[in-house]
Amino acid sequence: MxxxxxxxxxxxxxxxxxxxxxxxxxxxxxxxxxxxxxxxxxxxxxxxxxxxxxxxxxxxxxxxxxxxxxxxxxxxxxxxxxxxxxxxxxxxxxxxxxxxxxxxxxxxxxxxxxxxxxxxxxxxxxxxxxxxxxxxxxxxxxxxxxxxxxxxxxxxxxxxxxxxxxxxxxxxxxxxxxxxxxxxxxxxxxxxxxxxxxxxxxxxxxxxxxxxxxxxxxxxxxxxxxxxxxxxxxxxxxxxxxxxxxxxxxxxxxxxxxxGNAPFVVTADADVEAAVTGAMIAKFRNGGQACTAANRFFVHASVANEFVARFGAAIEALRVGPAYDTASQVGPLVSEKALAGVRELVNAAVADGATVAYRGTAPSEGWFYPPTLLTGVRPDASILRREIFGPIAPVVEWYDEDAMLRLVNDTEFGLAAYVYAARLQDGLRIAERIDAGMVGINRGVVSDPSAPFGGVKxxxxxxxxxxxxxxxxxxxxxxxxxxx
Incomplete structure (x- = not known):
């Protein structure tokens, strides 16, 4: 065509x-x-x-x-x-x-x-x-x-x-x-x-x-x-x-x-493989340019190494390129201004102590940015308070659930959130404490024409x-x- x-x-x-x-x-x-x-x-x-x-x-x-x-x-x-x-x-x-x-x-x-x-x-x-x-x-x-x-x-x-x-x-x-x-x-x-x-x-x-x-x-x-x-x-x-x-x-x-500024929570007993699969959808659908995109990854310390390794490998395997290449999985950002904004966010996060743990590859022509996973992100880092709107995944380790939920809710936004937990009752309990209009529990998608889409705050x-x-x-x- x-x-x-x-x-x-x-x-x-x-x-x-x-x-x-x-x-x-x-x-x-x-x-x-x-x-x-x-x-x-x-x-x-x-x-x-x-x-x-x-x-x-x-x-x-x-x-x-x-x-x-x-x-x-x-x-x-x-x-x-x-x-x-x-x-x-x-x-x-x-x-x-x-x-x-x-x-x-x-x-x-x-x-x-x-x-x-x-x-x-x-x-x-x-x-x-x-x-x-x-x-x-x-x-x-x-x-x-x-x-x-x-x-x-x-x-x-x-x-x-x-x-x-x-x-x-x-x-x-x-x-x-x-x-x-x-x-x-x-x-x-x-x-x-x-x-x-x-x-x-x-x-x-x-x-x-x-x-x-x-x-x-x-x-x-x-x-x-x-x-x-x-x-x-x-x-x-x-x-x-x-x-x-x-x-x-x-x-x-x-x-x-x-x-939005959607948190993605992974509990200590979560199925890590399933969580990574959900994270890839929640983060990289449309190259992260979605208001429901996972923006902040809160991973329990006991599974953080495994999650980061699996997530990072999946990120590095992503095919970034133009849509006319049918093998492409992630496209460009929408504008030069958007590209500059994402670069600035990552540079500021690294200057604030974060590490680029995994990074994919991207074409040099066009408004492309390589999918990137950041570790060592401080809980008070500025990147966690901004809607990234790009293929960047900052990871924060957590130990205490109450402290983690305070960080999750410490934002003016409240559109979407994601929770991965082995027990449904734990997933629902955590979801009920998150200030968001929509929560995906053990799935990386929340949008559906038959469901009420919208946020709080x-x-x-x-x-x-x-x-x-x-x-x-x-x-x-x-x-x-x-x-x-």
Whole structure:
């Protein structure tokens, strides 16, 4: 499959998708392949003008879409799922090219992205309510749920398909219309998803996509628009705080999936081989560029040597390279800035006493960084307090469980965590003491469309996926009915 042909079919210079049609803009911006640094495409660069047109289209489409029978909305979402799976090759090629992740990771993302359309096609018809007798008697209480309205969706670059579908699917299932701003690093996949939704039968104006390099002004304009009643953002905690402040000015319903600093705990009696297998998934999926990525490894001192040796050998065996090499397991970082940030973190950790115990190899061209395992990391090291977002694994040995858990919870983040323990009761006991919205126990993956994805503390507000996901796009309404 020639990626240039795939991109040409998208017509990215007319990649702004409003009212069911592509349109251009006064300016364009380049999208680079982070593995080769080649420019893949030039994409229409939307301004506040196009952002306003997108809201206008979504607002016009909202009454009819909200009134569409849940079964009909469900069937459209089901068709979208089928089309995404049928189009896996093209979508995986796009993701790998603009994001840089390995082909295996790209195909896994396509499957994950499609599952949100399948899951919420099933949830769309389960808009349950309540009926009951008022405690004082004489009246009946009816509770129902209705779509919140036009939803502004803002997605990151690390999962360009899945982060879009994880928001679009529940919004459409609930009866909302949406305006989506994808990341400027990876807009091509979002454009492709908009085309798939049109082919699935989503009416014009229900889904609008606005690629832009002027994200701050575009999103701020949406949050000032009285027709926008919902914002859902996935990205850094710093940007999330800014958007929450803007949303507060109009009291806009807000969902935030923000930064993470996931601990990976290995107990004294854990199956070390299984823990290493889980660690490889939790750390190196998408090259560590995931908010759920294991960031800090707390390994009991009695098994630390064995864990480090096995983990280090697996790290050194990783194949790092561009996605067009099908043997590649880890791709590049997304940008030169990201690469510089990871280098700085490792250099600071080494200066602070850590040792590079194991390191893989990486190409010299492109934004690649070799997978690295650090030992001798001090419990108060700065690298343990930062979201690494790269293929770096710092290991801290622990002896006392209470002291270890104080370190685990000594962070402003609380998104994901991982625990490996021989006895399930120990794993659950430790998991319950960790301040995180999601904990993987004896497994290195926590994401699932059927589960409520989200964090605590400064890792976010609200949940995506499961029944909780559709509730984020609904308002609760009740009727007090006199029957006398």
């Amino acid at each position: 020639d990626i240039n042909d795939v991109i040409a079919e998208l017509d990215p210079k007319r990649g702004i998708h409003i009212g069911g049609r592509g349109r251009g803009a006064v300016k364009v911006f380049p999208v680079q392949d982070p593995a080769t640094l080649e420019v893949l495409a030039e994409v229409a660069d939307a301004s506040v003008l196009e952002a306003g047109a997108a809201v206008e289209a979504a607002a016009r489409a909202f009454p009819a879409w909200a009134a569409t029978a849940p079964r009909e909305r469900a069937e459209i979402l089901r068709r979208a799922f089928e089309l995404i799976i049928a189009d896996s090759d093209r979508l995986a090629a796009l993701i790998a090219a603009e994001n840089g992740k390995s082909k295996a990771d790209a195909y896994a993302e396509v499957a994950y992205a499609g599952e949100f359309f399948r899951w919420f096609s099933e949830e769309a018809v389960r808009n349950d309510g309540e009926y009951g007798l008022a405690p004082g008697g004489g009246a009946r209480t009816l509770v129902t749920h209705k779509p919140v309205g036009v939803a502004a969706l803002v997605t990151p670059w690390n999962f360009p398909a899945a982060m879009a579908t994880r928001k679009i699917a529940p919004a459409l299932a609930a009866g909302c219309t949406v305006v989506l701003k994808p990341a400027a690093e990876t807009p091509l996949t979002a454009i492709a998803v908009s085309r798939i939704l049109s082919a699935a039968g989503v009416p014009d104006g229900v889904v609008n996509v606005v690629p832009t390099t002027d994200a701050a002004r575009v999103v701020a304009a949406w949050l000032r628009d009285e027709r926008v009643r919902k914002v859902s953002f996935t990205g850094s905690t710093a940007v999330g705080r800014t958007l929450l402040g803007q949303a507060a000015e109009r009291v806009v319903n807000a969902s935030m999936e923000l930064g 400064q890792s976010g507000l609200g949940r995506e996926g499961a029944r909780d996901g559709i509730r984020e796009y609904q308002e609760t309404q009740y009727f007090s009915v006199a029957l006398s």
